[in-house]
Amino acid sequence: MNLDYNIVIGGKAGQGLQTISDALSKLFLRGGYEVFTSQDYMSRVRGGHNFFMIRVSDRPVSAQKPKIDLLIALDQETIDLHWPDLEPEAFVFYDGESIHLSREDKRLVSIPWDQIASTIGGNTIFANTIAVGACCGLLNFDLGLLAGLLQEAFAKKDPKIVETNLKCAKAGYELTKNLKSRITIQSGKTSGKMYINGSEAIGLGAIASGVKFYSGYPMTPSTGILNYLAGKSDEFGIVVEQAEDEIAAINFVAGASFAGVRAMTATSGGGFCLMTEGVSLIGCIETPAVLVLGQRPGPSTGLPTRTEQGDLEFALSAGQGEFPRFIFAPRTPEDAFYLTQKAFNLADKYQVLSIIMSDQHLADSGWTLAKFDPDKIKIERYLLNEQELAGLKEYRRYDLSETGVSPRTIPGASRHLVIADSDEHDRQGHITEDLHWREEIVKKRLVKYKYMQEEISLPIKYGDNAAETVLIGWGSTYGAMKEAVDLLNAKNRKVAMLHFNELWPLPVEYLSRELSKYDNIVAVENNATAQFMRIISGQTGILSTHKILRFNGQPFYPQLIVDLFQKEVITYGDR
Amino acid sequence: MVTAKDFTGEESAWCPGCGNFGILTALQKALAELNLEPQQVLLVSGIGQASKLPHYARGHVFNGLHGRAIPPAIAAKLVNHELNVIITDGDGGTYGEGGNHFIHALRRNPDITLIVHNNQVYGLTKGQASPTTDQGVVTKIQAHGVPVPAFNPLAVAIALNASFVARGFVGEPEHLKNLIKEGIQHKGLSLIDVLQPCVSFNKINTYQWYRQRAYKLPGDYDPKNKAGAMEKANEWGDHIPLGVLYLNPRLVYEEQIPVLKNGPLVKQKIDTSKIVKVLEEFC
Numbered sequence: 096m097n098l099d100y101n102i103v104i105g106g107k108a109g110q111g112l113q114t115i116s117d118a119l120s121k122l123f124l125r126g127g128y129e130v131f132t133s134q135d136y137m138s139r140v141r142g143g144h145n146f147f148m149i150r151v152s153d154r155p156v157s158a159q160k161p162k163i164d165l166l167i168a169l170d171q172e173t174i175d176l177h178w179p180d181l182e183p184e185a186f187v188f189y190d191g192e193s194i195h196l197s198r199e200d201k202r203l204v205s206i207p208w209d210q211i212a213s214t215i216g217g218n219t220i221f222a223n224t225i226a227v228g229a230c231c232g233l234l235n236f237d238l239g240l241l242a243g244l245l246q247e248a249f250a251k252k253d254p255k256i257v258e259t260n261l262k263c264a265k266a267g268y269e270l271t272k273n274l275k276s277r278i279t280i281q282s283g284k285t286s287g288k289m290y291i292n293g294s295e296a297i298g299l300g301a302i303a304s305g306v307k308f309y310s311g312y313p314m315t316p317s318t319g320i321l322n323y324l325a326g327k328s329d330e331f332g333i334v335v336e337q338a339e340d341e342i343a344a345i346n347f348v349a350g351a352s353f354a355g356v357r358a359m360t361a362t363s364g365g366g367f368c369l370m371t372e373g374v375s376l377i378g379c380i381e382t383p384a385v386l387v388l389g390q391r392p393g394p395s396t397g398l399p400t401r402t403e404q405g406d407l408e409f410a411l412s413a414g415q416g417e418f419p420r421f422i423f424a425p426r427t428p429e430d431a432f433y434l435t436q437k438a439f440n441l442a443d444k445y446q447v448l449s450i451i452m453s454d455q456h457l458a459d460s461g462w463t464l465a466k467f468d469p470d471k472i473k474i475e476r477y478l479l480n481e482q483e484l485a486g487l488k489e490y491r492r493y494d495l496s497e498t499g500v501s502p503r504t505i506p507g508a509s510r511h512l513v514i515a516d517s518d519e520h521d522r523q524g525h526i527t528e529d530l531h532w533r534e535e536i537v538k539k540r541l542v543k544y545k546y547m548q549e550e551i552s553l554p555i556k557y558g559d560n561a562a563e564t565v566l567i568g569w570g571s572t573y574g575a576m577k578e579a580v581d582l583l584n585a586k587n588r589k590v591a592m593l594h595f596n597e598l599w600p601l602p603v604e605y606l607s608r609e610l611s612k613y614d615n616i617v618a619v620e621n622n623a624t625a626q627f628m629r630i631i632s633g634q635t636g637i638l639s640t641h642k643i644l645r646f647n648g649q650p651f652y653p654q655l656i657v658d659l660f661q662k663e664v665i666t667y668g669d670r
Numbered sequence: 671m672v673t674a675k676d677f678t679g680e681e682s683a684w685c686p687g688c689g690n691f692g693i694l695t696a697l698q699k700a701l702a703e704l705n706l707e708p709q710q711v712l713l714v715s716g717i718g719q720a721s722k723l724p725h726y727a728r729g730h731v732f733n734g735l736h737g738r739a740i741p742p743a744i745a746a747k748l749v750n751h752e753l754n755v756i757i758t759d760g761d762g763g764t765y766g767e768g769g770n771h772f773i774h775a776l777r778r779n780p781d782i783t784l785i786v787h788n789n790q791v792y793g794l795t796k797g798q799a800s801p802t803t804d805q806g807v808v809t810k811i812q813a814h815g816v817p818v819p820a821f822n823p824l825a826v827a828i829a830l831n832a833s834f835v836a837r838g839f840v841g842e843p844e845h846l847k848n849l850i851k852e853g854i855q856h857k858g859l860s861l862i863d864v865l866q867p868c869v870s871f872n873k874i875n876t877y878q879w880y881r882q883r884a885y886k887l888p889g890d891y892d893p894k895n896k897a898g899a900m901e902k903a904n905e906w907g908d909h910i911p912l913g914v915l916y917l918n919p920r921l922v923y924e925e926q927i928p929v930l931k932n933g934p935l936v937k938q939k940i941d942t943s944k945i946v947k948v949l950e951e952f953c
């Protein structure tokens with residue numbers, strides 16, 4: 096990797112950090128670079144310490160790195176907190192008029208952006224643009240691309256705003272262009288890639304899958320999906336219903352799906368608690384639905400704006416009784432886009448709930464990724480067609496079949512009546528207490544598992560072919576783990592990784608075979624107890640030898656995994 | 671010609687003499703007289719004795735969770751507003767377990783008929799107090815009498831500017847049938863709270879008890895007068911008014927959703943070709 100540059104923008108909530116971060120991320124994307132932008136913010140609307148971290152590279156990146164090359168500090172706290180992480184050749188941009196520092200250091204560069212903004216634009220609101228311009232000046236990054244961005248953002252509102260912003264950007268640029276930066280980032284040809292976060296990707300994936308009904312109750316970090324779909328509802332003909340609570344949300348989804356359209360909800364742990372009876376309802380009435388569980392650290396309200404992989408076992412067991420479900424865990428937004436369609440198609444095929452496990456890290460981080468290909472999306476509904484319906488003398492919604500999947504139609508599609516009941520029900524769907532039949536219908540629901548398991552794609556295997564140690568992970572840890580494997584193998588640690596994005600039903604036979612090849616089995620999870628490993632152990636009888644866990648609310652980064660690996664896995668003799 | 675017989679369903683498991691039979695009959699007749707076919711009707715319920723009704727009638731059925739009849743009913747209406755959506759649920763389910771949905775359904779005003787079998791008791795779980803059990807009534811659980819005043823669903827509905835608020839009584843079958851017909855024809859949420867004797871667990875609010883107190887609102891009663899309606903809603907005890915207490919025609923929920931102007935959601939073509947354009951927003 097030639098270019099690997101890390102910019103942190105820090106300050107209080109409400110200071111416009113996101114605006115600066117979005118502008119810079121898009122600029123680098125358009126200049127032909129890869130970025131990975133993560134955010135760390137406190138659960139408050141104003142104040143606190145918040146920061147965005149933009150990692151710019153000429154190779155794909157999908158994880159943070161801790162060392163900082165450029166710190167854009169909108170308050171003093173940002174400088175104090177991030178000071179230890181500054182590279183020796185780093186720069187810190189701050190407004191020396193409002194921040195009075197006692198320390199002296201050649202890395203500190205005061206840019207009085209409030210004053211400049213007031214002089215040029217008559218308003219400190221333009222200070223953020225000066226910061227962006229200063230960043231471009233330092234890196235020698237062409238301002239032409241910024242002009243384009245500003246044009247798109249403000250031209251419709253007021254061309255004068257574009258002009259003032261450009262003047263401000265140039266002022267910032269001039270102040271920093273002669274600084275000796277470790278690196279210059281010249282804008283090149285655009286890569287044709289896109290810049291997107293996990294929430295938007297799941298929303299887009301749902302749209303591409305033909306979702307027609309979405310219901311949710313706001314809860315970080317799932318709210319991004321609600322926001323995204325609400326913004327697109329008119330354009331794509333989607334009913335987006337903000338429910339009175341999560342119980343309503345999932346019951347809305349069950350009703351909408353029963354009535355015939357693809358339906359989805361998203362929530363986080365607390366909301367999912369309220370949804371569990373609905374999860375079981377969907378299992379009982381065999382009505383397809385998709386549920387996105389955006390995880391954040393629990394228990395209870397926990398850390399609302401931070402990340403964790405702490406709800407997997409809960410998702411697996413949520414809801415009374417025994418019934419099958421799918422669980423997916425996208426690695427990146429690109430993966431999320433395509434997995435969302437798989438979740439919908441398989442939910443329809445097996446008439447079950449598909450749960451997509453996301454987390455704050457996936458939901459809020461921005462990636463540069465190959466542009467999604469909508470042509471790869473196929474919508475498969477598995478409903479009886481007109482001829483089949485016309486040919487049916489009598490329709491029984493819950494007829495037995497080899498695969499456990501019964502013929503499905505919807506109210507109004509034909510003269511046949513459609514019955515669904517949360518009580519145990521007969522073939523037609525009517526309430527029954529026939530205990531012999533009860534056994535039959537339980538078996539019918541559960542036999543689906545066998546076929547569902549065959550739909551699951553195996554994990555990605557990456558790293559050393561002759562590995563002695565395997566790292567096992569799932570979901571949003573992919574980027575950090577993959578890079579960590581490279582770093583470890585560069586030190587000849589003989590490491591491979593198995594990384595899962597389709598978790599349940601678990602590919603048990605494959606795992607039993609594969610895991611027996613390694614001396615060390617290391618669970619790498621963003622939680623405190625290695626939940627996925629425990630599930631694997633329960634199914635295969637194979638235990639992990641080591642665990643690398645992080646549960647402080649922040650995601651892994653590659654070097655951290657390497658450091659923990661040295662500590663946990665490498666014995667003293669090896670060191 | 672459709673007849674009430676066309677709405678005959680499974681054999682019932684209700685106690686002989688239960689007030690639920692009267693509601694079932696009134697509903698079957700109302701549907702037939704409105705010349706609706708079973709395929710045009712979606713019956714939604716939760717869990718309880720009242721909630722078993724959909725199985726004993728004929729139509730599409732969504733018999734969901736206890737207290738959760740309203741959300742799937744609204745969703746089904748949003749997805750296919752050509753269906754006649756009718757909820758039949760208990761007082762416990764609607765006013766207790768599902769109280770939040772009740773409140774917000776009244777605010778939304780979807781074109782749904784909500785028939786609440788108000789037996790002032792939890793029937794299926796054998797006789798505990800429900801939100802509408804009168805203060806002081808002794809039950810196995812409330813051995814010293816229910817300590818708090820009863821929930822007044824009609825007053826709450828009127829306070830929330832519900833569009834159709836009515837009370838029926840199983841002992842007035844013709845009147846009840848007509849109320850249900852009116853409710854189905856009304857555009858918007860029609861709340862029909864039905865006095866329904868539970869012969870097994872409510873030994874106080876019997877047929878006779880209701881008959882002695884219930885009276886039909888006079889012909890010159892003005893249901894559009896909110897203050898008057900509120901006064902009637904608060905009448906309980908010696909005199910219990912029957913009929914449409916409050917009428918407040920207002921915008922129907924599904925008609926305010928722009929997407930539904932193009933016809934029922936379920937019939938709309940899925941066109942994802944515009945995705946290509948949307949992808950540009952991320953470049």
Ligand SMILES: Cc1ncc(C[n+]2csc(CCOP(=O)(O)OP(=O)(O)O)c2C)c(N)n1
Nearest residue numbers: 717718719720736760761762763792793794
């Ligand atoms: C979540 C949940 N809690 C409790 C129950 C048990 N339960 C079933 S019906 C019912 C009360 C029924 O009362 P009501 O709604 O008035 O109906 P009725 O039987 O009187 O017609 C209760 C508490 C349940 N099925 N689900």
Ligand code: SF4
Nearest residue numbers: 685688719793868869
């Ligand atoms: S318990 Fe009461 S409400 Fe239930 S069927 Fe018997 S009489 Fe009717």
Ligand SMILES: [Mg+2]
Nearest residue numbers: 760761791793
């Ligand atoms: Mg009751």
